[in-house]
Amino acid sequence: MTTLSNARVSELFEQYFDVAPSGCVKAPGRVNLIGEHTDYNGGFVLPAAINYHTYIAFAPRAERQLRVVAHNINQQIAFVDLDAQQAHDQDAPWNNYIRGVVQELRKAGFQLAGGDLYIAGDLQSGAGLSSSASLEMALIRALTSLSGESVEPTQAALIGQAAENHFVGCNCGIMDQLISARGQANAALLIDCQDLGVRTVPVPADWEILIVHSGVKRGLVDSEYNQRRLQCEQVARFFNQSSLRGVSLDQLLAAEQQLDELSFRRARHVLTENQRTLAAADALAAGDLTGLVKVMAESHASMRDDFNITTPAIDALVEILQKAGDGKAGARMTGGGFGGCVVAVAPAAVIAQLMVAVEAQYQQQTGCVPTLIRAIASPGAFS
Incomplete structure (x- = not known):
């Protein structure tokens, strides 16, 4: 995967607009190590920001309007009136994220100012690495x-979540942002x-994260995601609670x-996943690889059997990683489900054998072409 930089995206801005940008910012994608579909249920999640980003180079313009160029979408251009x-833009759905963020910033009392924006990213869209939150x-x-x-x-995270919930139309929780x-x-x-309390959980120095895109394009994500959210809310209401967090x-x-x-079964996944996420955080902080491997395997089984969000190819990929790791690699599907990515956590020495196993077996077994992404836990946009 080709990685970008602030300097490179600033160059792209200058090539397009014939003027240097006044600044360039970036925000990372993320991989969730464990804690799936728990966030909108008031539960626990254990994500890491990763070293792949969305970059935006920008410069002011006199009008109260944004002129926005999307490098990754054939340099499509959109204009947004700030006032x-x-x-909704039906022809260019990516533009709805811009409009949703502008709407929520204005609602929150931000005045904003006109500008030219050039957006480029090295995050794989639709992979479950949260390119939208980035x-x-x-x-x-x-x-x-x-x-x-x-x-x-x-x-900022709450404003981004509100843009997705109220404008884009995905009822996501707060984790990604x-x-x-x-x-x-x-x-x-x-x-x-x-x-929204946060606890930093160090990753042992010799451990790495391997993300494998399954080659299965994520389908039905919004409709299935929203359906599962409704099912969880119904159970919470049965117990007269505002979320499943209030149910033991x-x-x-x-x-x-x-x-x-x-x-x-939906609620059982969420409540047991909360327990697994807390256990995983403790295992990661203690360098307890055996404990982490166990809860990651249990998490995947719960997503498969209780939450029904995996696919046969994803299940095969997780099994390949687990076998290749031989007890020294935690592996599970990550993201909303129905395709996308699998995440593995293992000592650096084990990561290489995981990659060899995936390249040798996965396509042969499933017909799907994997993309292997080695990642490191990285700073956030405002860190």
Whole structure:
């Protein structure tokens, strides 16, 4: 995968606009090590920001308008009036992220200022590495830099989430935006999605992260995602709670016969995943590889059997990684599901044998072509 830099994206800006940019910012994507579909249920997640980013080079312009160029989409251009009621762009869906962020910033009282923006990224779109949250955080940094306004990292994350929820139409939780904003070098963050508390969890110096894109394009993500969110909310309401965070696993198990089977299994995944995420954070901090391998395997099984968000190719990929690791590599699907990526955590010496196994076996077994991405835990946009 070709990586970009602030300097390279500044060059691209200058080539397009014939003037040097006044600044360039970046925001990372993320990989979630464990804690899937727990964030919008007020639970725990353990993501790490990664060393792949969305970059935005920018310069001011006199009009209260943004002129935005998308490098990765054949240099498509969009114009956004900062003072207008934002409307959806059916022809260029990427532009809805710009409009949604502008709408939410204005709602929050930011004045904003006109500018030319050139957006480029080295994050694989649709891979489950949160290119959308990365774009939102980079946009907020660029727009507030143009207007000379300040924004707190957690506030930026909440504004990005609101843009997705209220404008783009995806009912995402806070995890993606918060880790893109607040990620730390060489560490994951244990995030409590109920109160947005964050605990830094160091990654042992000789451990690495391997992300493998399955080659399965993520389908049905928004509709299936929103359906599962509704199922979880129904169970929370059954217990008179605002989210599943207020329900104990014992309470859920005791009520199994009173709930429909699907809703019960969805909630069981979330509540057991919260337990696994806390255990994984402790294992990572202690360098307890055996403990981490165990909970990552259990997490994948729960996503497969209770939450039903994996695919046969994803399951095959996880099995290849687990076997190749021989007890020394944790592996699970990561992201919203239905395709996308698998994440593995292992000592650096083991990562190479994982890559060899995937390249030798995965395409032969599934017909899908994998993309292997070695990643390191990296700083967030506002870190």
